[in-house]
Amino acid sequence: MTEIDQPLDLNHQYALDRDCTTLSRHVLQQLQSFSPEAQDLSALMNRIALAAKLVARRLTRAGLVEDALGFTGRTNVQGESVKKMDVFANQVFISAFEQSGLVCRLASEEMDNPYYIPDNCSIGRYTLLYDPIDGSSNVDINLNVGSIFAIRRQEGEEPYSSEDLLQDGHKQIAVGYILYGPSTMLVYSIGHGVHAFTLDPSLGEFILSSENIRIPDHGPVYSVNEGNFWQWEESIRNYIRYVHRHEGYTARYSGALVGDIHRILFQGGVFLYPGTVKKPEGKLRLLYESAPLAFLIEQAGGKASTGTQSILDVVPEKLHARTPLIIGSKEDVALVESFIQEHNREQQEREILTSKG
Ligand code: AHG
Ligand code: MN
Ligand code: MN
Numbered sequence: 001m002t003e004i005d006q007p008l009d010l011n012h013q014y015a016l017d018r019d020c021t022t023l024s025r026h027v028l029q030q031l032q033s034f035s036p037e038a039q040d041l042s043a044l045m046n047r048i049a050l051a052a053k054l055v056a057r058r059l060t061r062a063g064l065v066e067d068a069l070g071f072t073g074r075t076n077v078q079g080e081s082v083k084k085m086d087v088f089a090n091q092v093f094i095s096a097f098e099q100s101g102l103v104c105r106l107a108s109e110e111m112d113n114p115y116y117i118p119d120n121c122s123i124g125r126y127t128l129l130y131d132p133i134d135g136s137s138n139v140d141i142n143l144n145v146g147s148i149f150a151i152r153r154q155e156g157e158e159p160y161s162s163e164d165l166l167q168d169g170h171k172q173i174a175v176g177y178i179l180y181g182p183s184t185m186l187v188y189s190i191g192h193g194v195h196a197f198t199l200d201p202s203l204g205e206f207i208l209s210s211e212n213i214r215i216p217d218h219g220p221v222y223s224v225n226e227g228n229f230w231q232w233e234e235s236i237r238n239y240i241r242y243v244h245r246h247e248g249y250t251a252r253y254s255g256a257l258v259g260d261i262h263r264i265l266f267q268g269g270v271f272l273y274p275g276t277v278k279k280p281e282g283k284l285r286l287l288y289e290s291a292p293l294a295f296l297i298e299q300a301g302g303k304a305s306t307g308t309q310s311i312l313d314v315v316p317e318k319l320h321a322r323t324p325l326i327i328g329s330k331e332d333v334a335l336v337e338s339f340i341q342e343h344n345r346e347q348q349e350r351e352i353l354t355s356k357g
Contacts, residue, residue, distance in 0.1 A: 021208035023049050023186065023197055030192045040102055041151075041174055041190055044126065047103075048149055049206050051096040052178040052186055055089045055133075055147060056199065059180050062139070069140050077112045077320055078285070085139045086110050089132035089147060103128050104154055107165060107319060109288045114162050114319075126173075127152050127165065131288040134177070135256020144181040146258025150174070150292040162319050169291035169312035176296060177258045185209070187262070189299040194265070215302040218331040219268020221252050223260040231276035235307075235343030239272075239336050257284065261293055261327065265300060270332035273325045274307065281322040286314060290325045303333040307340040 024042045031038040062068040067084055074082045090110040097103040098117050104124030107114040109131050117124065131148040138145050151174040156164035176188030184199035186206050194213045197206035222243050229237060243249040252269075254260050260271050273282045284290050294304030294311035304311040304327040314323055326336045 019200075019203075019207055023188075023206045023208075026195065026197075026208055027190065030190060030195075040126070043100065044102055044128075044151055044174065045188065047096045047100045048176070048178075048188075049186060051089075051093045052147065052184065052206075053199065053204065054092045054096070055178070056180055056184040058088060059085070059139070059145070063142070076110050078109065082110065083133070083136045083139055085145075086133050086136050093128065093130055093132055093147075093149075097128055102126055105162075106130070107162065107287065108132055109285050109320065114165075116160060125154050127154050129165070129287050129292070131285070134258045134289065135254070138254070138256050143256070144179060144254060144259040145256050146180060146262075147178045148258060148289055148292050149176055150287070150295070165287065165319060166316050168315050169286075169295055172291060172295050175292035177261070177293070179258050179262050181259065181262075185262070187213075187265070187296065189296050191299065194296055194300040213265060213300050215265050215297060215300040215329055216268030217301075217329055219264065219270075219329050220248055220250050221264055221267060221269025221328075222249055222272070222332075223251070223253050223264065223269065223328075224272040224274075225253060226251070228274075228276050231278065232274050233340075233343065235340045236272070236274045236336075238343070239339040242335075242339070257289060257293070261297070264328045265297065265302075268329045268332070270326065270328035270336060272327075272336065275324045279322070282324040284322060284325045286311075286316045286321045286323045287319065290314075290323050290327075293325075293327060297327055301330065302328055303330040304328075305333055305337055307337060308344070 024046045027042040027045050028038055058068060070084055072082045072084055072087055076082050090108055094106055094115055097106060101120055102124055103126050104121040105114045105116055105127045107129045129150045134146040134148050136145065150172045152171050153173060174190045176186060179185045186197045188195060196210040196213060198209040200207050252263060264271055273284050275282050290311050297304050306314060306324045307326055326333050
């Protein structure tokens with residue numbers, strides 16, 4: 001037998017099979033169909049991947065190119081200082097989807113109102129909601145950042161209205177995030193589990209690296225900005241006192257939700273951004289951050305809550321609405337909820353006693 005006739009050894013064969021599982025092929029495999037909707041989703045995920053590659057390319061060389069780092073001098077609709085990278089990434093998603101033919105409207109935390117693509121609206125059946133750069137305070141110091149996305153069906157008859165977006169998170173049909181770290185990863189769900197892809201720069205393709213990820217039911221990490229300790233309600237302070245007093249907990253907080261969630265997805269634990277005195281609803285935006293990540297984490301067997309309600313059940317009153325967020329391993333989220341419930345019960349009892357005089 002010549003060398004060429006030798007069968008490939010099994011490990012080698014496995015590596016090649018894995019290297020061939022690209023994102024668009026994976027979406028079609030997940031849906032087990034070549035239906036028009038399956039093909040739409042595959043094309044949409046391909047466009048997300050293109051946007052991710054364009055953002056990753058700029059981030060990789062950000063210290064070397066003009067006008068990539070620093071602030072623009074403007075504030076966005078939420079009153080936050082806008083970075084040049086926020087504007088760039090926001091535009092990247094618009095450009096990638098202008099050519100998709102499938103998306104008629106994009107809404108992001110960096111735009112006051114949704115962006116319409118009139119040419120697509122006659123055929124475009126989907127809306128993209130996104131956080132173009134999550135954790136933008138990390139950009140100038142070359143630490144990990146992310147992008148978060150969700151796709152919803154276009155329901156309203158009037159494309160220039162965003163009323164139909166004011167619905168709960170169960171309406172999302174595809175969600176995910178991109179983590180720009182030592183490697184660029186794309187993690188997504190279309191309601192059939194959670195799957196991670198790693199960008200192979202030599203191929204320019206996202207290749208499947210972990211399939212059907214399950215979040216541990218409990219984990220050691222608690223991830224919260226403890227600088228806000230005296231801004232929280234007593235129930236959250238009590239939870240943090242609990243983890244300080246018990247063995248087995250460790251704090252991790254990167255300043256970028258995507259990075260913290262990625263760690264928790266693989267290793268377990270809980271991320272919290274509760275309400276504060278200054279921001280009673282917390283900081284994170286329901287439609288661009290909390291709802292997409294809640295869908296993803298629940299698909300992996302975890303839980304996401306405001307403290308009193310499932311994040312996926314929350315119906316926003318406005319496009320840029322915020323919610324408190326407690327997300328991660330189901331036992332850890334339930335433990336935080338139990339502190340909140342106990343505090344609320346005690347408060348009600350006190351109120352009853354006071355009203356009885
Ligand atoms: P963004 O950069 O999209 O505004 O998001 C930042 C978010 C989130 O990524 C992070 O977890 C949190 O804000 C950090 O906020 P604090 O600095 O208040 O902890
Ligand atoms: Mn963000
Ligand atoms: Mn952002």
